[in-house]
Amino acid sequence: MIRPWAVLHWVTMALVYRAVAQYxxxxxxxxGSGLSHESxxxxxxxxxxRCSQGSLEWLYPTGAIIVNLRPNTEPSSANMAGxxxxxxxxxHSQGSHLYLEQAGDLKLLMAExxxxQGKIxxxxxxxxxLFVEAVHQADISRRITAFQYELVSSQAPGVHLxxxxxxxxxxxxxxSDEEVLLAVCTSDFAGIGVFEGALLLTEEHxxxxxxxxxxxxxxxxxFAGGRARSRRWTERVNIPAKCGVPLGGHEYLLTGSVHFGEAWLGCAPRYKDFLRLYGRARMAGSNPCHINTD
Structure with a gap:
């Protein structure tokens, strides 16, 4: 049974008792480990x-931990929402419920x-x-709460996919044109290619x-393949199921991001349209980076 304890009670207890259970x-x-906590x-x-990505592993969880996540370069308060x-x-993660804690309130993010299911x-x-609360139980052996995390900007080009x-x-x-020009510079991958077809369709992607x-x-x-221009690179990427897969064999500028080891498509205009856009930006001196389109 999920019981959202009052955070003020937890915080009061934390002020009275200090627990440093950290490997x-x-x-x-x-x-870290909960074994050093007294029953x-x-x-x-x-x-x-303070990192863009990492992991947490809490062995034999008891009590609770508050995980404060921030980028290694602190954004302004106006940009925190982004x-x-x-x-x-x-x-194998078990033994805890995950909540969001703000101003003494708890909101369930993910139950034990x-x-x-490994859902994100x-x-x-x-x-x-992030408030991680151990599930109360008599036997905590073999209980490990473990997860990966990433910090993602909601303002990055193509992130809407x-x-x-x-x-x-x-x-x-x-x-938008501005997003495409930025995507070719800042995305985790960028290249010229075609869609070969769908391999797997789920409700989400x-x-x-x-x-x-x-x-x-x-x-x-x-992307697997060689560096020579005559070689070809192949990779499987995820697209939201509602968006469908472009057909017709057209060449596209393909950009995207990698999240938890999986590639996701971002901005992907037709390559001939990108060439016109990039040419105009280069003439105007507004392209954020230079790429060799020859």
């Missing part, structure tokens, strides 16, 4: 992480029973801190195979 900690990831205390431990945290539990949940930094960020606001509208004839840049060598 290792850095700016990106945290690993009669409900300790709340503050965890501070930064979202996405959390993906490990399949949901975590084995996102929230704005303005929504509060990432359905986990704002599930109710996914739009299939093409990117479609898995599509892309073949690239040219690769401008990529993150973590995600």
């Amino acid at each position: 290792s900690s850095d700016q990106c990831s945290w690993r 009669h205390r409900r300790d709340v431990e503050q965890v501070y992480l 930064v979202h945290v996405c959390v993906k539990p490990q399949p 029973s949901e975590q084995a 949940r996102c929230f704005s930094l303005n929504d509060g801190a 990432y359905p986990h960020l704002r599930p109710d606001f996914v739009t299939c509208e093409p990117c 479609t898995l599509v195979e892309l073949t690239l004839s040219r690769l401008f840049h990529q993150k973590d060598s995600m």
Whole structure:
């Protein structure tokens, strides 16, 4: 049974009792244990992480922890709403419920029973801190709460195609000219290629195979293939199911992002349209970066 404890009670207990149950900690990831908590205390431990992505592993969870997540470069308060945290539990994660805590209120983000599904949940930094509460049980052996997290900008080009960020606001509208020009510079991958067709269709997304004839840049060598211009690169990317897959064999400028090891399509105009756009921007000196289109 999920019981949203009053956070003020937890905070009061934390002021009386300090619990430092930590194996290792850095700016990106945290690993700790609840074994040092005494059974009669409900300790709340503050965890501070300053990274764009990382992980948390809480062995034998008891009590609660508050996970404060921020970028390594602190945004202004006006831009905080544009930064979202996405959390993906490990399949073996259990022993805790995940909440959002703000001003003493708790809002359930993910129950213990949901975590084995590995579904992704996102929230704005303005929504509060991540409050991880251990499920009360007599035997805590073999209980480990474990998840990965990422910080994602809701203002990045093409991010409107990432359905986990704002599930109710996914739009299939093409990117603006400014977004396309920025996407080719800042996306995790960018290249020229075609859509080969859908491989898998679910309620949330479609898995599509892309073949690239040219690769401008990529993150973590995600596209398989050689570097020579005569070689081709292939990769499977995700597209929201409601958006469909372009047909007709046209060449596209293909850009996108990588989240939790999976590629998601971002801005993808027809390549001939991009060439005209990029040519105008170069003449006007407004292109944010230079790419070799020859």
